[in-house]
Amino acid sequence: MKHHQMMCWSNKFICFSLFLLLLFKAVAASSSSQEFMPVDGHSHGGFHAENHGHHKDEDGEEDEVFGDEKRKKRCSSSSALSRRSSISWLVQATEMLYIIGLGLGDERDITLRGLDAVKKCEKVYIEAYTSLLSFGLSTDGLSTLEKLYGKPIILADRETVEEKIDNVLSEAHGSDVAFLVVGDPFGATTHTDLVVRAKTLGIDVKVVHNASVMNAIGICGLQLYRYGETVSIPFFTETWRPDSFYEKIERNRNLGLHTLCLLDIRVKEPTLESLCRGKKQYEPPRFMTINTAIDQLLEVEQNQGKSAYDEDTECVGFARLGSEGQMIVAGKMRQLQTVDFGEPLHCLVIVGKLHPVEEEMLEFYKINSEKP
Amino acid sequence: MKHHQMMCWSNKFICFSLFLLLLFKAVAASSSSQEFMPVDGHSHGGFHAENHGHHKDEDGEEDEVFGDEKRKKRCSSSSALSRRSSISWLVQATEMLYIIGLGLGDERDITLRGLDAVKKCEKVYIEAYTSLLSFGLSTDGLSTLEKLYGKPIILADRETVEEKIDNVLSEAHGSDVAFLVVGDPFGATTHTDLVVRAKTLGIDVKVVHNASVMNAIGICGLQLYRYGETVSIPFFTETWRPDSFYEKIERNRNLGLHTLCLLDIRVKEPTLESLCRGKKQYEPPRFMTINTAIDQLLEVEQNQGKSAYDEDTECVGFARLGSEGQMIVAGKMRQLQTVDFGEPLHCLVIVGKLHPVEEEMLEFYKINSEKP
Numbered sequence: 001m002k003h004h005q006m007m008c009w010s011n012k013f014i015c016f017s018l019f020l021l022l023l024f025k026a027v028a029a030s031s032s033s034q035e036f037m038p039v040d041g042h043s044h045g046g047f048h049a050e051n052h053g054h055h056k057d058e059d060g061e062e063d064e065v066f067g068d069e070k071r072k073k074r075c076s077s078s079s080a081l082s083r084r085s086s087i088s089w090l091v092q093a094t095e096m097l098y099i100i101g102l103g104l105g106d107e108r109d110i111t112l113r114g115l116d117a118v119k120k121c122e123k124v125y126i127e128a129y130t131s132l133l134s135f136g137l138s139t140d141g142l143s144t145l146e147k148l149y150g151k152p153i154i155l156a157d158r159e160t161v162e163e164k165i166d167n168v169l170s171e172a173h174g175s176d177v178a179f180l181v182v183g184d185p186f187g188a189t190t191h192t193d194l195v196v197r198a199k200t201l202g203i204d205v206k207v208v209h210n211a212s213v214m215n216a217i218g219i220c221g222l223q224l225y226r227y228g229e230t231v232s233i234p235f236f237t238e239t240w241r242p243d244s245f246y247e248k249i250e251r252n253r254n255l256g257l258h259t260l261c262l263l264d265i266r267v268k269e270p271t272l273e274s275l276c277r278g279k280k281q282y283e284p285p286r287f288m289t290i291n292t293a294i295d296q297l298l299e300v301e302q303n304q305g306k307s308a309y310d311e312d313t314e315c316v317g318f319a320r321l322g323s324e325g326q327m328i329v330a331g332k333m334r335q336l337q338t339v340d341f342g343e344p345l346h347c348l349v350i351v352g353k354l355h356p357v358e359e360e361m362l363e364f365y366k367i368n369s370e371k372p
Numbered sequence: 373m374k375h376h377q378m379m380c381w382s383n384k385f386i387c388f389s390l391f392l393l394l395l396f397k398a399v400a401a402s403s404s405s406q407e408f409m410p411v412d413g414h415s416h417g418g419f420h421a422e423n424h425g426h427h428k429d430e431d432g433e434e435d436e437v438f439g440d441e442k443r444k445k446r447c448s449s450s451s452a453l454s455r456r457s458s459i460s461w462l463v464q465a466t467e468m469l470y471i472i473g474l475g476l477g478d479e480r481d482i483t484l485r486g487l488d489a490v491k492k493c494e495k496v497y498i499e500a501y502t503s504l505l506s507f508g509l510s511t512d513g514l515s516t517l518e519k520l521y522g523k524p525i526i527l528a529d530r531e532t533v534e535e536k537i538d539n540v541l542s543e544a545h546g547s548d549v550a551f552l553v554v555g556d557p558f559g560a561t562t563h564t565d566l567v568v569r570a571k572t573l574g575i576d577v578k579v580v581h582n583a584s585v586m587n588a589i590g591i592c593g594l595q596l597y598r599y600g601e602t603v604s605i606p607f608f609t610e611t612w613r614p615d616s617f618y619e620k621i622e623r624n625r626n627l628g629l630h631t632l633c634l635l636d637i638r639v640k641e642p643t644l645e646s647l648c649r650g651k652k653q654y655e656p657p658r659f660m661t662i663n664t665a666i667d668q669l670l671e672v673e674q675n676q677g678k679s680a681y682d683e684d685t686e687c688v689g690f691a692r693l694g695s696e697g698q699m700i701v702a703g704k705m706r707q708l709q710t711v712d713f714g715e716p717l718h719c720l721v722i723v724g725k726l727h728p729v730e731e732e733m734l735e736f737y738k739i740n741s742e743k744p
Contacts, residue, residue, distance in 0.1 A: 103483060104581065111582070112480040112487070184583060186590025195593070196732050207591055209476065209583035209694055210483070211556060214596050216581045218558025221567070224586050225602035229629055232597070255623070257601055322581055360568050 097172045097198045099191060101184040101210030102126075104322025107148050114208040118149050121178035123171055125156040127190075128267070145180075153180070158268040159280075161190055165197060172203045184212035213347055216322045217260060220330065221361025222349060228252030230260045233293050233348075235286065243300040249350055250308035256353030261297075263288035263346050287344030290317040294337050294348070309333070314351040316365065317341055331367035339367065469544045469570050471563060473556040473582030476694025479520050486580040490521050493550035495543055497528040499562075500639070517552075525552070530640040531652075533562055537569060544575045556584035585719055588694045589632060592702065593733025594721060600624030602632045605665050605720075607658065615672040621722055622680035628725030633669075635660035635718050659716030662689040666709050666720070681705070686723040688737065689713055703739035711739065 098117045103109030231245035266286040274281035311334040319327040319341035475481030603617035638658040646653035683706040691699040691713035
């Protein structure tokens, strides 16, 4: 009898809890059209911050300051719920866009934090635009990632990133979406764009950082704080030979600073013909080699004639930086011109004035370092 | 009978294989005093490269070009062994120093590659010198890492890094040693030093990259390739007020470039008194706040008077960048002066000329952005 009574009370309590939950969901839906899903034993996003002070978020997610206000609002209603009902379900804020850096090597360069995020996202996109090949992402590469993550990955090519990104973002309303990026999420303009568009649509964004070419070049021993402005070297065509990088390199060298040259990547570029006809056809992918870059650099020096550098200028060539098969060679421009750096991606550093420790470290990468 | 004969042959074959293995070990020990240990089913370092062409190293380690020659020599003898014997033991090259970036947040910011390396190292050091606090490494912090790694970690304080590093390196002769670094291994001079000293002692070095402040600042929307030279702002004392950063900031701003200001960290600095007496005593740790940095910047501007910047110059303040509790606020110098950024580490970006996308992104971080 007593047992039966307890069962009744227990049932009533569950009913009351469910009623509160439904009420809360209705209020939440009407006030901010956000979806809340009960999950087992975890709370996400900003809830912990409110309920447990400085207690660490179990998913180890990063808080961005601009999401705080919005999150605080949610916290106040959710903490009211958790105070009133004793059910162990905690409420999860969804509609989160994770932008996750994969680092430079292979699938094992993701961070534990990044992997945690991927595993809980419903849809996972990978950006194929900026630097697909540095990751060696053939169909096999994708499969390796899919195996590690235990879920399918959707390849977001240039068209998706530039034209259909709103579809991706609209999916982030109501579910967690991951957008994987080779290197760090803020190496290329497109990802800043992505964040701005997401924020404008009221979607919370969390960023998981990783190594990028901008800091991994430190491995050659040239101090990162002794670099001047970074330059991009575009493929020259018959009619288009832009040389705005020259002035920047000249300036850096006059100040004794090193210059990182990012070399052109052309993936899924529409052909000129197809643009005229309005029907999409793409050029085969092209990646600038260090050799081509040096050819173009020396051509521009010859035209400009301001002695910003010459074929005896010390440089460091990087191929497949951060991957197992990376290749780093230091030498004069004319020496590097003869080196076969192999598969993309390549980048080049034009050396400024060397400090003793920099010089010592660079020595390990020197071409024919035993010869004078 | 036939079965018995086969057993004999099989035994003879195993004996011959073991003989070859012992012979090889003796030759290897006498020729290069390197230790080789049989392990179950794995080979490390450069062996795969020789035996399987482009086959991926199962530990996903990075090859550095300057280690190739040495490795090739080892490969030729080891591949001879593996061709002749059918035993599944593969030979492992030890004496490797791994320098592993931990990223900026907590223990879950290590990469899978980094964790793999830590797990197989016999000794694990963590560098406490450059940026201990960004990682929140109290004794508790260390325990969290130790729990994740399943092994003890030795704290390498400033004294160890600067004076006793050769002891650490000598341990890398004969065993794998990991040296953990907050951020990326090449953010600070000391790690280049470490690599140079290891290389000079004939120790192979592998680097596992991660995010560092140098690329994670990208999160505020200012493009990394639009930064000029990075500056360091040291604590002013009564008698020592160095301002060489002023000229660099002036130059960057004249070019419309952003400037990253790294703020002073003083951990385990010997007191002046203790230096005179020859007995080590340390000052309490100090970390420059954004407020102090701005005070010092404005003082120098007042002295120099070249209008490199003023209290209305747009800046971005970062506290605990890359961690969960990170704080990013954009505003004029005088606005940021009033903000309490909380716990270290802090850094500051002085904004140059803004591109439209940069401006749009920065808007999300603006202090009182609703007010004019």
